[in-house]
Amino acid sequence: MKAKVIAVCVSERKGTVKQPVEKIQLKTEWGVEGDAHAGSPIRQVSLLSQERIDAFNQEQGMQVGWGAFGENIVLQGVDPSTLPLGTIIAYRSVVMMVSQIGKECHSGCAIQKRTGTCIMPMYGTFARVLHDGTLKAGDVLSVYPQIRVAVVCLSDRCSRGEAEDKSSPVIVRMVEEAGCAVVSQTLLPDGIHPLSDVLRDICDGCQADVVLTTGGTGLSPRDLTPEATLSVAERQVPGIAEAMRAASLAKTPHGMLSRAVAVIRNKTLVVNLPGSPKAVEENLSVVLPVLEHAVQTMKGVVGDCNPMTRRNDKKSVGGY
Numbered sequence: 001m002k003a004k005v006i007a008v009c010v011s012e013r014k015g016t017v018k019q020p021v022e023k024i025q026l027k028t029e030w031g032v033e034g035d036a037h038a039g040s041p042i043r044q045v046s047l048l049s050q051e052r053i054d055a056f057n058q059e060q061g062m063q064v065g066w067g068a069f070g071e072n073i074v075l076q077g078v079d080p081s082t083l084p085l086g087t088i089i090a091y092r093s094v095v096m097m098v099s100q101i102g103k104e105c106h107s108g109c110a111i112q113k114r115t116g117t118c119i120m121p122m123y124g125t126f127a128r129v130l131h132d133g134t135l136k137a138g139d140v141l142s143v144y145p146q147i148r149v150a151v152v153c154l155s156d157r158c159s160r161g162e163a164e165d166k167s168s169p170v171i172v173r174m175v176e177e178a179g180c181a182v183v184s185q186t187l188l189p190d191g192i193h194p195l196s197d198v199l200r201d202i203c204d205g206c207q208a209d210v211v212l213t214t215g216g217t218g219l220s221p222r223d224l225t226p227e228a229t230l231s232v233a234e235r236q237v238p239g240i241a242e243a244m245r246a247a248s249l250a251k252t253p254h255g256m257l258s259r260a261v262a263v264i265r266n267k268t269l270v271v272n273l274p275g276s277p278k279a280v281e282e283n284l285s286v287v288l289p290v291l292e293h294a295v296q297t298m299k300g301v302v303g304d305c306n307p308m309t310r311r312n313d314k315k316s317v318g319g320y
Contacts, residue, residue, distance in 0.1 A: 001143040003078035009067030018067030023136035043126040049079040080125035088144040094133030095206040100126040146181040150208035154215035159189040167214040195228035203265040215275035217260040226261045233263035244283040
Protein backbone atom coordinates (compact mmCIF):
# COMPACT_ATOMS: atom_id res chain seq x y z
CA MET A 1 0.00 0.00 0.00
CA LYS A 2 1.03 3.61 -0.60
CA ALA A 3 0.23 6.75 1.40
CA LYS A 4 1.02 10.30 0.34
CA VAL A 5 2.27 12.84 2.89
CA ILE A 6 -0.02 15.88 2.68
CA ALA A 7 1.54 17.89 5.51
CA VAL A 8 4.10 17.64 8.31
CA CYS A 9 3.61 19.60 11.53
CA VAL A 10 5.51 20.48 14.71
CA SER A 11 4.79 22.20 18.02
CA GLU A 12 7.60 23.35 20.31
CA ARG A 13 5.38 23.37 23.42
CA LYS A 14 2.81 20.88 24.68
CA GLY A 15 -0.76 22.12 24.75
CA THR A 16 -0.31 24.19 21.61
CA VAL A 17 -1.55 23.50 18.07
CA LYS A 18 1.09 22.04 15.78
CA GLN A 19 2.05 24.18 12.80
CA PRO A 20 2.78 22.94 9.26
CA VAL A 21 6.47 23.10 8.37
CA GLU A 22 8.46 22.44 5.20
CA LYS A 23 9.97 19.18 6.48
CA ILE A 24 10.53 17.18 9.64
CA GLN A 25 13.55 15.22 10.80
CA LEU A 26 12.73 11.92 12.50
CA LYS A 27 15.16 10.48 15.05
CA THR A 28 15.37 6.81 15.96
CA GLU A 29 13.42 5.92 19.12
CA TRP A 30 12.78 9.60 19.78
CA GLY A 31 10.33 11.11 17.29
CA VAL A 32 10.27 14.42 15.45
CA GLU A 33 13.20 16.66 16.30
CA GLY A 34 12.02 19.94 17.79
CA ASP A 35 8.55 18.62 18.63
CA ALA A 36 7.37 18.83 22.23
CA HIS A 37 5.88 15.33 22.16
CA ALA A 38 9.08 13.55 21.07
CA GLY A 39 10.74 11.16 23.50
CA SER A 40 7.76 9.00 24.41
CA PRO A 41 8.54 5.27 24.36
CA ILE A 42 5.31 4.55 22.44
CA ARG A 43 3.83 7.79 21.05
CA GLN A 44 6.85 9.27 19.25
CA VAL A 45 5.08 10.40 16.07
CA SER A 46 1.37 11.11 15.55
CA LEU A 47 -0.41 10.43 12.26
CA LEU A 48 -3.88 11.26 10.94
CA SER A 49 -5.54 10.83 7.56
CA GLN A 50 -6.65 13.77 5.44
CA GLU A 51 -9.89 11.89 4.85
CA ARG A 52 -10.66 11.89 8.60
CA ILE A 53 -9.94 15.61 8.84
CA ASP A 54 -12.20 16.32 5.84
CA ALA A 55 -15.03 14.22 7.30
CA PHE A 56 -14.73 16.02 10.65
CA ASN A 57 -14.84 19.44 9.00
CA GLN A 58 -17.90 18.48 6.99
CA GLU A 59 -19.76 17.05 10.00
CA GLN A 60 -18.90 19.98 12.27
CA GLY A 61 -19.11 22.74 9.66
CA MET A 62 -15.57 23.80 10.47
CA GLN A 63 -12.29 24.35 8.65
CA VAL A 64 -9.79 22.71 10.99
CA GLY A 65 -6.32 22.95 9.47
CA TRP A 66 -3.31 20.67 9.50
CA GLY A 67 -1.78 20.13 12.95
CA ALA A 68 -4.86 21.24 14.87
CA PHE A 69 -5.48 17.75 16.23
CA GLY A 70 -1.86 17.41 17.31
CA GLU A 71 -0.79 15.29 14.35
CA ASN A 72 2.78 15.37 13.07
CA ILE A 73 1.99 13.75 9.72
CA VAL A 74 -1.16 14.04 7.60
CA LEU A 75 -1.57 11.14 5.15
CA GLN A 76 -3.77 10.62 2.12
CA GLY A 77 -4.71 7.27 0.60
CA VAL A 78 -4.34 5.17 3.75
CA ASP A 79 -6.13 5.68 7.05
CA PRO A 80 -3.43 4.83 9.62
CA SER A 81 -6.07 4.12 12.28
CA THR A 82 -7.10 1.00 10.33
CA LEU A 83 -3.60 -0.49 10.33
CA PRO A 84 -2.65 -3.36 12.67
CA LEU A 85 -0.20 -2.60 15.45
CA GLY A 86 3.32 -3.28 14.26
CA THR A 87 2.64 -2.13 10.70
CA ILE A 88 5.78 -0.72 9.10
CA ILE A 89 5.60 2.67 7.33
CA ALA A 90 8.71 3.52 5.35
CA TYR A 91 10.17 6.08 2.96
CA ARG A 92 13.80 5.89 1.90
CA SER A 93 15.74 5.73 5.18
CA VAL A 94 12.68 6.55 7.32
CA VAL A 95 11.12 3.53 9.06
CA MET A 96 8.22 3.90 11.51
CA MET A 97 6.16 1.23 13.25
CA VAL A 98 2.52 1.73 14.31
CA SER A 99 2.50 1.42 18.10
CA GLN A 100 -0.86 2.77 19.31
CA ILE A 101 -4.30 3.60 17.90
CA GLY A 102 -6.22 6.37 19.63
CA LYS A 103 -5.67 8.22 22.89
CA GLU A 104 -7.71 10.23 25.36
CA CYS A 105 -7.82 13.95 24.71
CA HIS A 106 -5.99 16.01 27.31
CA SER A 107 -7.98 18.54 29.32
CA GLY A 108 -6.74 21.46 27.23
CA CYS A 109 -7.63 20.04 23.81
CA ALA A 110 -8.65 23.10 21.77
CA ILE A 111 -10.79 21.14 19.29
CA GLN A 112 -12.74 19.36 22.02
CA LYS A 113 -13.39 22.67 23.77
CA ARG A 114 -14.78 24.22 20.59
CA THR A 115 -16.90 21.30 19.35
CA GLY A 116 -17.30 18.93 22.28
CA THR A 117 -15.62 16.16 20.30
CA CYS A 118 -12.27 15.23 18.78
CA ILE A 119 -11.17 12.54 16.33
CA MET A 120 -7.86 11.68 17.99
CA PRO A 121 -9.34 9.27 20.61
CA MET A 122 -10.64 7.03 17.81
CA TYR A 123 -8.52 7.79 14.77
CA GLY A 124 -5.27 9.31 15.99
CA THR A 125 -2.42 6.92 15.25
CA PHE A 126 0.99 6.81 16.89
CA ALA A 127 4.24 5.29 15.77
CA ARG A 128 7.76 4.64 16.95
CA VAL A 129 10.70 5.68 14.81
CA LEU A 130 12.90 2.70 13.96
CA HIS A 131 15.26 4.53 11.60
CA ASP A 132 16.23 8.18 11.05
CA GLY A 133 15.26 10.26 8.05
CA THR A 134 13.48 13.30 6.67
CA LEU A 135 9.84 13.63 5.55
CA LYS A 136 8.07 16.43 3.70
CA ALA A 137 4.76 17.00 1.93
CA GLY A 138 4.59 15.07 -1.33
CA ASP A 139 6.63 12.08 -0.15
CA VAL A 140 4.95 8.73 -0.86
CA LEU A 141 5.25 6.21 1.96
CA SER A 142 5.17 2.42 1.65
CA VAL A 143 2.94 0.65 4.14
CA TYR A 144 3.75 -2.94 5.11
CA PRO A 145 1.03 -4.49 7.30
CA GLN A 146 2.74 -7.86 6.88
CA ILE A 147 5.89 -9.35 8.30
CA ARG A 148 8.61 -8.57 5.75
CA VAL A 149 10.84 -11.52 4.88
CA ALA A 150 14.16 -11.47 3.03
CA VAL A 151 15.35 -14.76 1.53
CA VAL A 152 19.06 -15.50 1.03
CA CYS A 153 20.30 -18.67 -0.69
CA LEU A 154 23.90 -19.81 -0.12
CA SER A 155 25.30 -22.11 -2.81
CA ASP A 156 28.54 -22.08 -4.79
CA ARG A 157 27.03 -24.10 -7.61
CA CYS A 158 23.82 -22.07 -7.85
CA SER A 159 25.71 -18.79 -7.76
CA ARG A 160 27.84 -20.01 -10.68
CA GLY A 161 24.77 -21.05 -12.66
CA GLU A 162 25.67 -24.75 -12.46
CA ALA A 163 22.56 -25.71 -10.49
CA GLU A 164 19.06 -24.38 -9.86
CA ASP A 165 18.05 -22.86 -6.54
CA LYS A 166 15.07 -25.02 -5.63
CA SER A 167 14.89 -24.08 -1.94
CA SER A 168 14.19 -20.34 -2.16
CA PRO A 169 10.91 -20.92 -4.06
CA VAL A 170 9.80 -23.25 -1.25
CA ILE A 171 10.49 -20.52 1.32
CA VAL A 172 8.69 -17.89 -0.76
CA ARG A 173 5.64 -20.11 -1.20
CA MET A 174 5.40 -21.01 2.49
CA VAL A 175 5.87 -17.51 3.91
CA GLU A 176 3.44 -15.97 1.41
CA GLU A 177 0.86 -18.63 2.24
CA ALA A 178 1.36 -17.63 5.88
CA GLY A 179 0.53 -14.00 5.04
CA CYS A 180 4.06 -12.62 5.03
CA ALA A 181 5.58 -10.38 2.35
CA VAL A 182 8.80 -11.44 0.61
CA VAL A 183 10.69 -8.18 0.07
CA SER A 184 13.91 -9.53 -1.45
CA GLN A 185 15.66 -12.66 -2.72
CA THR A 186 19.45 -12.93 -2.88
CA LEU A 187 21.71 -15.67 -4.24
CA LEU A 188 25.25 -15.82 -2.84
CA PRO A 189 28.20 -18.22 -2.93
CA ASP A 190 28.98 -20.18 0.22
CA GLY A 191 31.30 -18.65 2.80
CA ILE A 192 31.33 -15.93 5.42
CA HIS A 193 31.53 -13.10 2.89
CA PRO A 194 29.47 -11.59 1.35
CA LEU A 195 26.69 -13.08 3.54
CA SER A 196 27.78 -11.14 6.60
CA ASP A 197 27.74 -7.90 4.57
CA VAL A 198 24.28 -8.66 3.14
CA LEU A 199 22.91 -9.42 6.61
CA ARG A 200 24.28 -6.13 7.96
CA ASP A 201 22.70 -4.20 5.09
CA ILE A 202 19.29 -5.83 5.55
CA CYS A 203 19.20 -5.63 9.34
CA ASP A 204 20.78 -2.22 9.86
CA GLY A 205 18.70 -0.71 7.07
CA CYS A 206 15.47 -2.14 8.53
CA GLN A 207 14.77 -3.72 5.14
CA ALA A 208 13.08 -6.80 6.61
CA ASP A 209 11.69 -8.12 9.87
CA VAL A 210 12.97 -11.65 9.22
CA VAL A 211 15.85 -13.01 7.13
CA LEU A 212 15.64 -16.68 6.14
CA THR A 213 18.84 -18.19 4.78
CA THR A 214 19.01 -21.54 3.03
CA GLY A 215 22.14 -23.64 2.60
CA GLY A 216 25.57 -23.80 4.16
CA THR A 217 24.54 -25.28 7.53
CA GLY A 218 26.25 -28.67 7.25
CA LEU A 219 29.76 -29.99 7.89
CA SER A 220 31.53 -29.43 4.59
CA PRO A 221 34.47 -26.96 4.58
CA ARG A 222 32.42 -24.37 2.64
CA ASP A 223 29.36 -24.61 4.93
CA LEU A 224 29.95 -21.35 6.80
CA THR A 225 26.48 -19.84 6.99
CA PRO A 226 26.30 -20.19 10.82
CA GLU A 227 29.69 -18.48 11.19
CA ALA A 228 28.62 -15.62 8.93
CA THR A 229 25.36 -15.26 10.84
CA LEU A 230 27.02 -15.31 14.26
CA SER A 231 29.54 -12.70 13.12
CA VAL A 232 26.75 -10.10 12.83
CA ALA A 233 24.62 -11.27 15.77
CA GLU A 234 23.70 -9.08 18.71
CA ARG A 235 21.76 -11.86 20.47
CA GLN A 236 21.13 -15.53 19.82
CA VAL A 237 17.76 -17.32 19.81
CA PRO A 238 18.92 -20.90 20.40
CA GLY A 239 15.44 -22.32 20.93
CA ILE A 240 14.55 -21.88 17.24
CA ALA A 241 17.57 -23.85 16.02
CA GLU A 242 17.04 -26.49 18.72
CA ALA A 243 13.40 -26.93 17.70
CA MET A 244 14.34 -27.32 14.03
CA ARG A 245 17.00 -29.90 14.87
CA ALA A 246 14.57 -31.81 17.06
CA ALA A 247 12.01 -31.92 14.24
CA SER A 248 14.64 -33.12 11.77
CA LEU A 249 16.01 -35.67 14.20
CA ALA A 250 12.54 -37.19 14.52
CA LYS A 251 12.75 -38.03 10.81
CA THR A 252 16.44 -38.86 10.35
CA PRO A 253 19.54 -39.17 12.57
CA HIS A 254 21.27 -36.82 10.12
CA GLY A 255 19.24 -34.03 11.71
CA MET A 256 21.80 -33.80 14.50
CA LEU A 257 24.44 -32.69 11.98
CA SER A 258 22.78 -29.35 11.27
CA ARG A 259 24.73 -26.36 12.62
CA ALA A 260 21.97 -23.82 11.91
CA VAL A 261 21.62 -20.83 14.23
CA ALA A 262 19.01 -18.13 14.83
CA VAL A 263 20.02 -14.63 15.90
CA ILE A 264 18.79 -11.06 16.28
CA ARG A 265 20.43 -7.98 14.83
CA ASN A 266 18.80 -4.56 15.10
CA LYS A 267 15.31 -6.01 15.74
CA THR A 268 15.58 -8.32 12.74
CA LEU A 269 15.41 -12.07 13.21
CA VAL A 270 17.84 -14.16 11.13
CA VAL A 271 17.17 -17.91 10.85
CA ASN A 272 19.37 -20.44 9.05
CA LEU A 273 17.44 -23.12 7.15
CA PRO A 274 18.95 -26.22 5.49
CA GLY A 275 19.79 -26.39 1.80
CA SER A 276 17.46 -29.09 0.47
CA PRO A 277 13.86 -28.18 -0.43
CA LYS A 278 12.43 -31.04 1.67
CA ALA A 279 14.44 -30.07 4.75
CA VAL A 280 13.55 -26.41 4.22
CA GLU A 281 9.85 -27.26 4.27
CA GLU A 282 10.21 -29.39 7.40
CA ASN A 283 12.22 -26.78 9.31
CA LEU A 284 10.24 -23.74 8.20
CA SER A 285 7.03 -25.49 9.30
CA VAL A 286 8.49 -25.43 12.81
CA VAL A 287 9.36 -21.72 12.68
CA LEU A 288 6.27 -20.20 11.07
CA PRO A 289 3.85 -20.70 14.03
CA VAL A 290 6.05 -18.54 16.30
CA LEU A 291 7.15 -15.96 13.74
CA GLU A 292 4.50 -13.31 14.47
CA HIS A 293 5.04 -13.45 18.23
CA ALA A 294 8.82 -13.35 17.77
CA VAL A 295 8.65 -10.23 15.59
CA GLN A 296 6.17 -8.51 17.91
CA THR A 297 8.37 -9.22 20.93
CA MET A 298 11.53 -7.93 19.23
CA LYS A 299 9.80 -4.69 18.27
CA GLY A 300 8.18 -4.15 21.68
CA VAL A 301 4.55 -4.61 20.58
CA VAL A 302 3.74 -7.60 22.83
CA GLY A 303 2.79 -6.92 26.42
CA ASP A 304 0.48 -3.91 26.08
CA CYS A 305 -2.88 -4.82 27.60
CA ASN A 306 -4.49 -1.43 27.03
CA PRO A 307 -7.49 -2.15 24.75
CA MET A 308 -7.13 1.26 23.12
CA THR A 309 -3.63 0.36 21.93
CA ARG A 310 -4.61 -3.15 20.83
CA ARG A 311 -7.80 -2.35 18.96
CA ASN A 312 -6.92 -4.39 15.88
CA ASP A 313 -7.19 -8.16 16.08
CA LYS A 314 -4.42 -10.14 14.38
CA LYS A 315 -5.47 -13.52 13.07
CA SER A 316 -2.78 -14.42 10.53
CA VAL A 317 0.93 -15.00 10.86
CA GLY A 318 1.77 -12.13 8.53
CA GLY A 319 -0.35 -9.38 10.08
CA TYR A 320 1.05 -7.80 13.19
